Amino acid sequence: MAWILVILPLLFGSLSLILRNHRIVWVLLLFGGILHSVITLWVWIRPIEGNSLVFLDPLGMLILTVTSALFLMVVFYSIGYLKNHKERSSLTVGCLFLFLAAMSLVSVSADMGLLWVAVEATTLASAPLIYFHKNHQSLEAAWKYLLICSVGIALALMGNIFLSYAGGDSIEGLYIPDLLQNANRLDPRWLKVAFILFLVGYGTKMGLAPLHSWLPDAHSEAPSMVSALLSGSLLNCAFLGILRAFGILRLSGLEEWGGNILILFGVSSLIMAALFLIQQTDFKRMLAYSSVEHMGILALGIGVGGLAGTGALLHLINHSLAKSFMFLVAGNILVFYQTKNIDSVTGLIQKTPKTAFLWMAGFLAIAGSPPFGLFMSEWIILKGLIDSEQWVLIIVYLLALFIVFASIAKYIISMTFSDSSPTVEESKGSFRRNEPLWMWVPPFLLASVTLILGLYVPQALLSFLSAIFPGMGGI
Amino acid sequence: MDDILLNLVVVIILLSNIRLLNTSRIPVMIVSVAIQGWVIGSLPLVLHWERFQLTLVFITLITVTIKGVILPRLLNRSMQQAGVIREEEPFVGPTSSLLIGLFLLSLSFWITSTLRSSLPEGLSFIPVLALFTVFNGLFLIVSRKKAITQVIGYLTLENGVYAFGAALAVDHPFLVELGVLLDVWVGVFIMGIAIYHINREFDHIDTDKLSTLKH
């Protein structure tokens, strides 16, 4: 049953690659996106049994749901976006579906080997999407993405090999529930090496500093809806790989050792992102570095564990929603201004009020200020840090968040409220002012969910999240 | 006999790595990586001779064909399409690369020293070789400029990973080995297309010219 989540987009993807008519392809995209999220909802209502390859555990469900919801929103946006790129519709939609299939497979994999295959598949499916614009920069970004992520993936495969060797004769295969059950029988030496390899391998894909170098390029060169998916879903999928490995590590009694390494990577990502954010000229790169920062927060939260771990999982949801809607809005700005340069974008509020409103809201969200959900989750993580009395970490964490807030504020406020000097397009009279529905409804919906999560976190959600890692502790 | 065979494997893997490091001619690199593919592809059979199984033979055959025949041919073709046969000015020259290779080998000895003790006697040299090959691949990727030499570096890296797999995970081979094949196969295929595009766009495949994106 869980296979249908993978097979369905695969089918739709192949169909849209075969049927090259753009209208049919758009219908397929709409239909496929809705169907996938309906099935995902259905799985929530009627939990299904897994088998030796696929299963649906709470952690996988979490990632799957986020992915599916984002994809639905991206579907609406993409149809509007592709109207201007009819000739590339077939390939783009096909790759989007394959990408969705691969990400769904990541979420439902019950086997570390299958998970690895799925993560590799995400790279292959998304590389053509990054090369959407077919120019020098996008080629460069796609090449970096392919090469760096493939290297990372190769290291993760080594992790798999080591993990299977750590199991010795007592554990057959890499079935995750099996591994969790027999975690204390794994050879700790090999397990440690395996975890480091997983962390480096999947961490490359997730964009943890110092392995993040592909991320800003890919995110800034890909078309905006793809950037939204990359940042909102793909990074989570890579994180899932790390979380699975960490889950095994916890139960084999190496929680503190593994946690410290996660904290190390998390802090370095936070610091690196904060430093790079100070000087940015490109607003999509700015968002990409903000993703690096949030991934750092996730790693940090999970590494500290306890309340911070639960907070990190909540943060994962919030970040996906907020960052993907920010990327969609950034796509709008790109359509209006035809530039990614921060200084060239002026007077957003007068020219395109709806987009400007969303852009400001997005700023508050990704910078982690109230009333949005990221504030809540960052607050929970901070509380977790205080509980565990990691004072140095707290100082670094707050300092990085402050720098990030200040730098993002500088860019976004200048873009939104500066005096509107006429742009090139405006002087040519070709500046489009109208904001069609597809441009602002999907981001608006995503923003609303983030807002709601900021004002009120359902107790059910919290208890669900805190039950994912037994013993992590709720609120 | 067994000992001589194993020694031969060790020597060929080490020498092919050394050759990859100290040559700047891309055809030579392709041949070296192909030879390495042959030897590493047949490792499962060589190392686990006593557990002779049909699946093992099958996997060996497929791996050797792909690593030793198909991929080198693909590389040769994209080399001819791109019209480059030399890595003109790598970031690190051949002789310094050799010395770095020596350093990487000692690093792999050092890193694997704790792990090797838990391995059976006959396998204890494999982690060193495999890790050295992995390091070698990584080094080639970062120290060479041409896209095609970077792909060769990636293949070397994959060879190293495969050597680990052949030594350690032979009890549950299928998923892992097929994973490698998929990885190499599709990865290089797509990279081949990418090289083609880079070549068409830039008239050359120097990746250091791919530097408009910074910070």
Add this chain to the structure above:
Amino acid sequence: MSLLLALILSPLFLGIIVRTKAFFAGRKGQPLLQFYYDLVKLLRKGVVYSSSTTLVFRLSPWLALATVGTALFILPLPGYSGWISFPGDFFVLFSLLGVLRFSLVCSALDTGSSFEGMGASREMFISFLAEPALLLSFLVLAFGLEGYTLKEILSHPFSIGAGRTVALYFISVSLLIVLLAENSRIPFDDPNTHLELTMIHEVMVLDHSGPDLAGILYSSALKLWILGSLWVGISIPVRWGIFYIDVLVFLGSMGLLAVIIGIIESILARVRMIRVSHALSLATVLAGLALLWTIG
């Protein structure tokens, strides 16, 4: 015994190399014993000394012969003890070869000829790069076999330990490269070249004549024999334990080595100076690999 064999057979060794090359080139080639005739001929000739040379120039051929002769006392037959044997004797052996080179270089510089000076400089350059590989190889062997005399090292190189025999292959290749470089063979230097600019070793002895030249040629042949028998001792470790059979095996191996060198000279071209350093650094790296494989 080893001393006698070396003294008698080393020119023959050169003869075999030359015949092998001739065979591959499709020529009949000079007689195997040609070098003996050459030596006799030179010994019967008189000596011409340039007016700009000093005592150094006149002494150097005999110093060269003396050092090689001393080295021969240390050199053992593989598996047996040399006339002189003590821990660390291989260091002395290599130092004596160094003195040999020093004397030749001094005489070349003494002539004041620019060509000879250039040759001397190149000779030193090559040896400078070859020496580390040579020393490192023998250190690895001494370390791995826990024997510090040449006798112990050459007796049973394959007892170096399970899984470590790989090191021997590397050392063997490394020593072969050193052997070719130190004795001015192709691909490092061409012993038959006729253009001063391209010569390395030969240019240094252009001014010598008569018995002096004979002494230098003979000492060079002995040096080739010494390094060759070290290589054979390590690379062809067949030991019967019966003295005369071992001697026969050794002589056969030396013949094989001469053929190998001949083949190498036939199929390779002389490389540019810049590539010389690449090849010799390769030799050093191979010795380094062997070292890692032995101690790791």
